[in-house]
Amino acid sequence: MDRIHSALMQKQFVLFEGACGTGKTLSALSPSLHVGKQLGKTVIIATNVHQQMVQFINEARDIKKIRDVKVAVVKGKTTMCPHEADYEECSVKRENTFELMETEREMHLKRQELRSARESYKKSHDQAFVALRDELSKELDALEEKAKGLRDRSCNDLYEVLRSDSETFRDWLFKEVRTPEEVNDHALQNGMCGYELLKRELKHADLLICNYHHVLNSDIFSTVLGWLEKEPQDIIAIFDEAHNIESAARSHSSISLTEHSIEKARAELEANVDLLADDNIHNLFKVFQDVIVETYNARFKFGERERVRKNWYDMRISDPYDRNDIVRARFLRNAKEDFGDKDDIQVLLSEASEIGAKLDEMYREQYKKGLTGVMKRSHIRYVADFLSAYLELSHNPNYYPILNVRRDMNDEIYGRVELFTCIPKNVTEPLFNSLxxxxxxxATLHPFDMVKKTLGITRDTCEIAYGTSFPEEKRLSIAVSIPPLFAKNRDDPHTVELLEQALMDSIENSKGNVIIFFQSSFEAKRFYSKMEPVVDVPMFLDEVGVSSQEVRQDFFEIGESGGKAVLMSYLWGTLSEGIDYRDGRGRTVVIVGVGYPALNDRMNAVESAYDHVFGYGAGWEFAIQVPTIRKIRQAMGRVVRSPEDYGARILLDGRFLTDSKERFGKFAVFDVFPPAERNEFVDVEPEKVKYSLMNFFMDNEGQ
Incomplete structure (x- = not known):
């Protein structure tokens, strides 16, 4: 904590890896709050895992018991808005509500003037006061009519917030650490909007607990800073589960455009011909849409069209290594005769964006005045801005263009062009430089050098790493000598037999719940079908596209009641991290194989981008190897969650063995684990797994 405090005072970034139980949250929060108090900074702690947000709230409550700290917890607007209105609609209603309040103030003043005119006439019988009274009455009638119209187009929940005593709510809010649900309940009981209530008080908070997107999305972060009445340099940011920042930032910086959006933009242009000098913009959009349709129709192989369903289906339009985007090339070729080269097209797209901006302003005014019941947005502007960015970036090695297709509500296929961000430094680097x-x-941040490179951290850092402090005898980590589960080996009868026996021995000799993580959901389903009929305890399967919450809850209940069940999942699913399998919830975790992500075009493009930026070979390490080992380490960490807890971690693949480098050369992964963790690995032959487990659980059950 002293090192973190010192680093923060020196405006450094702290890279902090700590195993479960090392007290990462308190160790980061306490010095951050102290520095914030000293220097007038606000602390923001963010996560992308719901369970961790609950943990932050509990930690903040513990801190509040010993020192006065004002804490606010923020969730997305749509989850807190009583009407589930989106940001733009809410913004217009907010303006109308403020205008209503101002109109009511004017009405109050007019009534006072009217009373005064009547009183003056009674006293003097001067006809001038009669004329004044009549004029004021007309003005008051007009204001009342205006207020009536505004009332229908404003937000009554915000209206009540603006009329309320903010100090009363502030005292209630900061008396304890309130969850967004508690704030919403409090607001609804008083006919108010919890989101608006909370916004007004954020500037008084010492600590803000929120989701990644409140910080990584530049527009949302700018809005949050406005509520806090702070600049980025006034913020100390804590990111939990920071190994996920890269993928979260990647999703925030990737952009896409659907065929339907282009159709809407063209219809919008046809409806507003008076704003256009000619049909050029409409025709340019049509050229791009035609290229999209022609491309996916031409690229469908035999039977492939029938496989397209409701989920987006990727189609290659650019080699992930050479970046020769055929959609961009066809578009520029087809557009050249009528619209000129790329620079000429960019000028036209800039004009289109300006027209869209004017329409956005017009739509806003129409909604504000009640002329339309729906808040519209300009599709012209969105299409123009996307196409402009696409033409500039699709050949940039940091981006990768992909054509997706899926079926719409009418079962018709339509397309989408996506500009996928490979290295999201354009989001993280300016953010980290500004804080x-x-x-x-x-718990799995290593290697630190890679974190700094991929996120663009160029400022001074303080690097801290703590292994687990839990008793070593409470955990067992074994690497089982099963032939590497490469795709080509997975159906080998001898390998399958060894694997099935090792899994059966792991289940039969574990004293409590067993979680098994396979390399893919397909493998999990395959082994579930094989083993469910022969295993004599309840078995659960975590499937893609099916909510895991009910499965997880049933599995937990069996373990917590002293029983045993088996949960089969996959490494890149939602159950391998961020879930607490404490005590009876999980006694044994089994990792089957080295679960590399599917090496599709996206992953190959990311790998290629890292090679391009950091040198050949960095791509495999940065994009594939290290993220996979982090996932495995996260999965291993699902058991042994406290000093009293105990559990076994079983790695079923020869690539985890301590001598795997000699056996399997470049395919070995043992050396990729941090030294403190790999030092605990014990090599075991498949037939000895049951004895290792029997001895371990016998030693710990008796304590």
Whole structure:
């Protein structure tokens, strides 16, 4: 904590890896709050895992018991708005509500003037006061009519917030650490909007607990800073589960455009011909849409069209290594005769964007005045801005263009062009450079050099790593000598037999719940079908596209009641991290194989981008190897969650063995684990797994 405090005071970024039980959250929060108090900074702690947000709230409550700290917890607007209105609609209603309040103030003044005119006439019988009274009455009638119209187009929940005593709510809010649900309940009981209530008080908070997107999305972060009445340099940011920042930032910086959006933009242009000098913009959009349709129709192989369903289906339009985008090339070729080269097209797209901006303003005014019941947005502007960015970036090695297709509500196929961000430094680098200081913490943050390179951290850092402090005898980590589960080996009868026996021995000799993580959901389903008929305890399967919450809850209940069940999942699913399998919830975790992500075009493009930026070979390490080992380490960490807890971690693949480098050369992964963790690995032959487990659980059950 002293090192973190010192680093924050020196405006450094702290890279903090700490195993479960090392007290990462408190170790980061306490010094951050102290520095914030000293220097007048606000602390923001963010996560992308719901369970961790609950943990932050509990930690903040513990801190509040010993020191006075004002804490606010923020969730997305749509989850807190009583009417589930989106941001733009809410913004217009907010303007109308403020205008209504101002109109009512004017009405109050007019009534006072009217009373005064009547009183003056009674006293003097001067006809001038009669004329004044009549004029004031007309003005008051007009204001009442205006207020009536505004009332229908404003937000009554916000109206009540603006009329309320903010100090009363502030005292209630900061008396304890309130969850967004508690704020919403309090607001609804008083006919108010919890989101608006909370916004007004954020500037008084010492600590803000929120989701990644409140910080990584530049527009949302700018809005949050406005509520806080702070600049980025006034913020100390703490990112939990920081190994996920890269993928979260990637999703925030990737952009896409659907065929339907282009159709809407063309219809919008046809409806507003008076704003256009000619049909050029409409025709340009049509050229791009035609290229999209022609491309996916031409690229469908035999039977492929029938496989397209409701989920987006990727189609290659650019080699992930050479970046020769055929959609861009066809578009520029087809557009050249009528619209000129790329620079000429960019000028036209800039004009289109300006027209869209004017329409956005017009739509806003129409909604504000009640002329339309729906808040519209300009599709012209969106299409123009996307196409402009696409033409500039699709050949940039940091981006990768992809054509997706899926079926719509009418079962018709339509397309989408996506500009996928490979290295999201354009989001993280400017953010981290603008903050006062920050902490990136995770149980699996190593290697630190890679974190700094991929996120663009160029400022001074303080690097801290703590292994687990739990008793070593409470955990067992074994690497089982099963032939590497490469795709080509997975159906080998001898390998399958060894694997099935090792899994059966792991289940039969574990004293409590067993979680098994396979390399893919397909493998999990395959082994579930094989083993469910022969295993004599309840078995659960975590499937893609099916909510895991009910499965997880049933599995937990069996373990917590002293029983045993088996949960089969996959490494890149939602159950391998961020879930607490404490005590009876999980006694044994089994990792089957080295679960590399599917090496599709997206992953190949990311790998290629890293090679391009950091040198050949960096792509495999940065994009594939290290993220996979982090996932495995996260999965291993699902058991043994406290000093009293105990559990076994079983790695079923020869690539985890301590001598795997000699056996399997470049395919070995043992050396990729941090030294403290790999030092605990014990090599075991498949037939000895049951004895290792029997001895371990016998030693710990008796304590």
């Amino acid at each position: 006062f200081s920050g902490v990136l913490m995770s």
